[in-house]
Amino acid sequence: MRLALLALLGLAACNTQSSAPAVASDTAAPAIPLDTMKEAVRTLSSDAFEGRAPGTPGEQKTLDYLVQQFQKAGLQPGNNGSWFQDVPLVAITAKNVSPLSFTGGAQPMALRYGPEFVAGTYRVTPRIDVKDSPVVFVGYGINAPEKGWNDYAGLDVKGKTVVILVNDPDWQTAEARGEFNGRAMTYYGRWTYKYEEAARQGAAAAIIVHQTEPAAYGWNVVQSSWTGEQQVADAANGHADQSAAIGWIQLDKAKALFASAGQDFDKLAAAAKVKGFKAVPLGNVKASVSFDNTIRRHASKNVIGILPGAKRPDEYVLYTAHWDHLGRCEAAADGDDICNGAIDNATGTAALIALAQANKAAGAPDRSLLFMAVTAEESGLLGSKYYGDNPVFPHARTVGGVNMDALNMTPPARNVIVVGKGKSGLETYLDRALAQQGRTASNEPNPEKGFYYRSDHFMLAKHGVPMLYFDAGDDLIEGGTAAGKAAAQEYEKNRYHGPKDEFDPNWNWAGVEKDLQIYYAVGRMLAMTTDWPNWNQGDEFRAVRDESRAGAR
Structure with missing residues (x-):
């Protein structure tokens, strides 16, 4: 399929900082090099790359391959x-992890590391020892002054262990409106925020209760992601200001813990949804957990x-994808312990290569195109955060960009799913590109999963750079939304963040090819216009x- 860029570039100037006319010197996109894409995914997700964990031989192989291909x-x-x-x-690896024990209740409890709880730390220290720490239930663990909401109001949790619910208080609201945007998760709902706020409050330990629907994944994902080597950003203070221990516990264990303290978990969880909720100490219950850490600093x-622009090389359009995955992880039943990350995110990384090749074949656009494969997304968006805080190219001169994370191998769809739909003028470009394929842009079917805060575009958006992030459509031409939903559920249940996210030579690439054409068109249009979407x-x-932008002008 060839997309006529001259037609696409007839864009309205709404949501832009410039209404200057857009002019294109080339009229059509070259063919997307799908064979390049396939070979890159196959290579990057092979066992030889050992799951592409940062700081491992798999990283060096990934870097060498990307440079060669770029x-x-x-x-x-x-x-x-x-x-x-x-x-x-x-890189911090917890060793000799003790059971997470709770004493002082009706029944002492000792949770098993892995199947019943996981724990780690941001602190760069050889030993963590939380002993007899009073336990407090703090609801959703949110302190949002602008909303008049503070689950820590009147509470001193210094030295204590806080138990926290995942997501936002109104995540079960049918629509995306309400105190915390209803069904659509805000950043207050992300587990990263929960730990950040607990640390600000001085908690010794912060434990999130795992519930599959509001967490957006099963316990298998938590266990595979939180065991083994963990990456944190290096810091002068060694993150001494963070809670000593952070982690998750299984829902049934949380309910048993509350019952042992004479409390009803379900009643307290319901009460935590209402503004004015007061944190509840769990009686005389105290928590203890300890573990050793092996520590390895690395860059x-x-x-x-970069593909330098021909007319305005100091204006930049950005394509991003994360190259990393989990490395060696919790083994599958067959003993396979390599989380290959074929879909997540060898596909996005390979797309950088394919789109670079296609743009080079089309000739230099007016603006410069940047292709950035970032590290440590799986560890909390650390690579994109570092770039956001230390940009190589000024944010004020970066027009906008597209993030590619986990391109789904589903057959062609009538739509694409826009994560955070309605946020920026970039969607005007997306809509024009989709129209050439007879497709549409849809809202997220599961906004409670908080995908907007779970990939690298977020760390650029925080610095003001307009970023677009969309997924493959769920309304498949063959099978409709039922088939799209089934495919998404199968991946999440059986392969996401597990050893079975592997390259399949029998994949149907037709849907990905259409999506790549959209990625190409949006980036190319941005690189050929004089507009500044906002x-x-x-x-x-x-x-x-x-x-x-005011500073840039």
């Missing part, structure tokens, strides 16, 4: 003559390639973008 595609090194941006990390790498009025990122 060079072959015709890109230039994107960081002052280097392909790399160093990202200082610390992981973001990989940056976040929509009232969006959480609008103010920082306005300030950034």
Whole structure:
């Protein structure tokens, strides 16, 4: 399929900082090199790359391969003559993890590490020892002054263990509106926020209760993601200001814990949904857990390639994808312990290569195109956060970008799913590209999963850079939404963050090929226009973008 860029570039100037006419010097997209895409996914997800964990031999193989492929595609090194941006990390592996014990209740409890609880730490220290820490249930663990909501109001949790619910208080609301945007998760609902706030409050330990629906994944994902080596950003204070222990417990164990303290978990969880909820100490119950840490400092790498613009090379359009995955992880029943990350995210990384090749074949656009493969997304978006805090190219001169994370191998769909639909003027470009394929943009069917805060675009958006993130459609041409939902559920249940996310030579690539054409068109249009798309009025990122662009002008 060939997309006529001249037609696509007839864009309305709404939500832009410039209404200058858009002009294209080329009229159509070249064919997307699907064979390049297939070979890159197969290579990056092979056992030889050992799951592409940062700081392992798998990282070095990934870096070597990406540089080779970026060079072959015709890109230039994107960081002052280097392909790399160093990202200082610390790898922490918990060893000799004790049971998570609770004493002082009707029944003492000792939870098993792995099947019943997981724990780790952000602190860079050889030993963690939380002993006889009073336990407090803090509901959703949210402190949102702008909403008049504070689950920690009047509470001193210094030295205590807080038990927290995942997601937002109104996550079961049918619509995306309410105190915390209803069904659509806000950042207050993310587990990362829960630990951040617990640390600000001085908690010794922070434990989240796992519930599959509001967490958006089963316990198998928690266990595989939280065991083994964990990456944190290096910091001068060794993260001494963070809680000593953070982790998750199974829902049934949380209910048993509350019952042992004379409390009803379900009643307290319901009460926590109402503004004004007061935290509840669990009687005389005290928590203890300890473990040793092996510590390894290393510099992981973001990989940056650039296709310089022909007319305005100091204006930048960004494609991002994370190259990392989990490395060796909890073994499957057959003993396979390599989390290959074929879908997540060898596909997105391979798309960078394929799109670079396609854009080079089309000739240099007016603006520069950046292709950035970032590290440590699986550890909390650490690579993109580092770039956001230490940009190689000024955010004020970055027009916008597209993030690619886990391209689903489903047959062609009538739509795409826009994560965070309605946030920015970039959707005008997306809609024009989709129209050429007779497709539409849809809202997320599961906004409670909080995908907007779970991939690398978020760390650019926080600095004001308009970023678009969309997934493969769920309304399949053959089978409709029922088939799309079944495919998504099968992947999440059987392969996501597990050893079976592997390359399959029998994949149907027709849907991915159409999506790649959309990624190409959106990026190319941005690189050929003079417009500066912005976040929509009232969006959480609008103010920082306005300030950034005002400074640039």
